[in-house]
Structure formats: structure tokens, C-alpha cells
Amino acid sequence: MLKLILIFAALFLITKASCPNGSLEWQTNCFFFNNNTIGFASAEIECVQNGGHLVSIHDVFTNTLLAQQGGIYFHESTITDFWIGLNNMMPSGNWTWMDGTPLDFTDWAPGEPKNVTGNNCATLSINDGYWRSENCFKTKPYICKVDKSFYEPSTTPITTTTSGYPAFVQCPYPFAYFQPTHSCYGVGSLTVPSNWSVAEQYCLGYGGHLASIHSVQEINFLASYLYVSSTQYWTGAFSNDGGKTWKWSDETPWDYNPWAGQYPNMKSNACGFLWGSAIGDTPCSTLFRMICKKQL
Ligand SMILES: *[C@@H]1O[C@H](CO)[C@@H](O)[C@H](O)[C@H]1NC(C)=O
Ligand SMILES: *[C@@H]1O[C@H](CO)[C@@H](O)[C@H](O)[C@H]1NC(C)=O
Ligand SMILES: *[C@@H]1O[C@H](CO)[C@@H](O)[C@H](O)[C@H]1NC(C)=O
Numbered sequence: 001m002l003k004l005i006l007i008f009a010a011l012f013l014i015t016k017a018s019c020p021n022g023s024l025e026w027q028t029n030c031f032f033f034n035n036n037t038i039g040f041a042s043a044e045i046e047c048v049q050n051g052g053h054l055v056s057i058h059d060v061f062t063n064t065l066l067a068q069q070g071g072i073y074f075h076e077s078t079i080t081d082f083w084i085g086l087n088n089m090m091p092s093g094n095w096t097w098m099d100g101t102p103l104d105f106t107d108w109a110p111g112e113p114k115n116v117t118g119n120n121c122a123t124l125s126i127n128d129g130y131w132r133s134e135n136c137f138k139t140k141p142y143i144c145k146v147d148k149s150f151y152e153p154s155t156t157p158i159t160t161t162t163s164g165y166p167a168f169v170q171c172p173y174p175f176a177y178f179q180p181t182h183s184c185y186g187v188g189s190l191t192v193p194s195n196w197s198v199a200e201q202y203c204l205g206y207g208g209h210l211a212s213i214h215s216v217q218e219i220n221f222l223a224s225y226l227y228v229s230s231t232q233y234w235t236g237a238f239s240n241d242g243g244k245t246w247k248w249s250d251e252t253p254w255d256y257n258p259w260a261g262q263y264p265n266m267k268s269n270a271c272g273f274l275w276g277s278a279i280g281d282t283p284c285s286t287l288f289r290m291i292c293k294k295q296l
């Protein structure tokens, strides 16, 4: 173990620093150790707002490194573990990483994952480096992982394909910035589900609209941002001609097909909800939470 620590120390010295101060550079990523203790979903949102996701782990070296460094960063005696980006809240019930990378390495403690309802999120223990399944609503520190290229805008493919939007803009909390669309997205603070028109009013209150969707990138961003709560969200899609044509409430063009396989199927006036990474239609009086979008 000591030898491993020394090897890591040597690697740090020779790595070209391009991660922001206060973060740890390792391979092609920057790791942010956040010592504020929050729930899993809030932690993921914080990470997305900063250009990354809760950390995914694909080899034993990174796992050991994070456990060791976690012990240094999270030195409060009450802290024994921290959130990593692994959870089994997707409909498949399989354990998956929030950043969409494959589950090609695991380090579960004996008897884990427990596979009991309510323990759907994974933590990494500082003392033994093992993963354990925990209640996602517990509050814990967390590690975000951001690809280094995020800090080198001129070399990221995303920047070269868009018209030079800034890599990061601070959106008003709790909204998150997404560079390819140069927009802020958020579910606001309204936790009570509402019908479509009340939801649209709510977004107007934030200076936005219910979200319109114009690309696979955008819908995937929304899916990764939202799926932690496994529920449906109103989008800005609506039809007021009996389902013949569809529009977005922010009056942007209907230039992308966001429908899930069998949708739309209402054949009446209806509104569009996001579930996973596609939309479906349902009566506008249905009660859902909403995803707002504010174009900058
Ligand atoms: C990062 O920290 C180093 C050493 O403390 C300092 O010289 C440098 O200016 C800092 N860089 C930024 C961007 O804050
Ligand atoms: C979190 O980290 C900051 C910066 O290192 C430190 O000032 C603060 O005391 C820490 N908070 C806790 C609760 O450990
Ligand atoms: C879930 O995992 C099982 C076993 O690895 C696999 O066969 C199945 O295809 C996965 N389901 C989904 C939806 O990915």
C-alpha cells in the first residue's frame, strides 16, 4: 500500500497541471472533492453544473487513489464514505454510472449491493475502499469528475461544433448550464406536480419556458440531469389542433423528433412529457413536475 502511495505521489509531480486549483488531476480528468454533505441527486446536479458528473470508476488504481485522497480531503471524523456516481434507479434496475460509462469494474464490499429498496446509490468507504449501497437521501460528501478537455475549450469537439458559446456560464441556482444550446435548465423549487399550463406559468416566472428540445444532445443532457428522480416532467410540447401538429411553448421550431416509439398517440389536444430520453403525450391536465429552460 505504501508503495502505491509513493507511485501516485511521483505521478502527480510529473503530470502537466491543467485542472483548476483545488482539484486533483488524474489521467484525463479533474476530480473535485466536495466536503459539503448533500443527497445523491443534489450532488449529481452540482457536478453537472460544473461540467461533469458524480465520479465513475473503472480501475482499481483510481479507486484506491480516491479512497486515499478522500481520507485527506474529508478529514472530519464523522465522515466515513462519500457518494460516487453509481446507482440502480434506472427502470432496468441495473447499477449504472451517472456519466453513462460502462460498469466495467466493481469493488463492492462483501454482501453488497444489498438489493433492498431504498438503498439505490453507492458510496465509497474511506477506510477500506469498498463500495456500499446506501439510501440516496442520506447526506454525504461527494466527488465530481470533469473531463480535462472541459478546461481547454479550443480542443473540445463540442466547442468546435457550436458557434463559440462560453464553456461555462453560472446559471441562477438551481439551474444548470448546457453549452451546446447556450441555455440554463432547471426544475425550480416547485416540488408539487402541476398541470401543463401552471407549469408553463411557473417557468415564465423564471424568465423561461417549459423546455423545448432540438437535438439528441439536448435530450440526453435532460435525461442525465433528471433521471435520478425516475419520474415524468412536462416539456414545452403541446398540440392544440387535436394532435395533428406539435409546437413548443417557447415558439422555437419543431425541428427534431423527440417522440418515444409509440407516441404521440392521444389524437386529441395534448401536452408532451419527458421520460427517460424521449417524450410522450398525455392530457394537459395531468400533474407532473416540470423542466424549465432559459435561453441566454
Ligand atoms: C493556483 O495556485 C497557484 C499556487 O498556489 C497560484 O500560483 C496560481 O495563481 C493559482 N491559479 C489560479 C488560476 O488561481
Ligand atoms: C471544507 O473545505 C474547506 C476548504 O478546504 C474548509 O475551509 C472547510 O472547513 C471544510 N468544511 C468541512 C465541514 O470540513
Ligand atoms: C441489465 O443487466 C443484465 C445483466 O448484466 C443484462 O443482461 C441486461 O441487458 C441489463 N438490462 C439493461 C436494460 O441494460
Ligand SMILES: *[C@@H]1O[C@H](CO)[C@@H](O)[C@H](O)[C@H]1NC(C)=O
Pocket (backbone or CB within 6 Å): 111, 112, 113, 114, 115
Ligand atoms: C444483488 O444483485 C446483484 C445483481 O443481480 C448480484 O450480483 C448480487 O450478488 C446481489 N447481492 C446480494 C447481497 O444478494
Ligand SMILES: *[C@@H]1O[C@H](CO)[C@@H](O)[C@H](O)[C@H]1NC(C)=O
Pocket (backbone or CB within 6 Å): 195, 196, 197, 198, 284, 285, 286
Ligand atoms: C390547471 O390548473 C389550474 C389551477 O388549478 C386550473 O385553473 C386550470 O383549469 C387547469 N388547466 C387544465 C388544462 O387542467
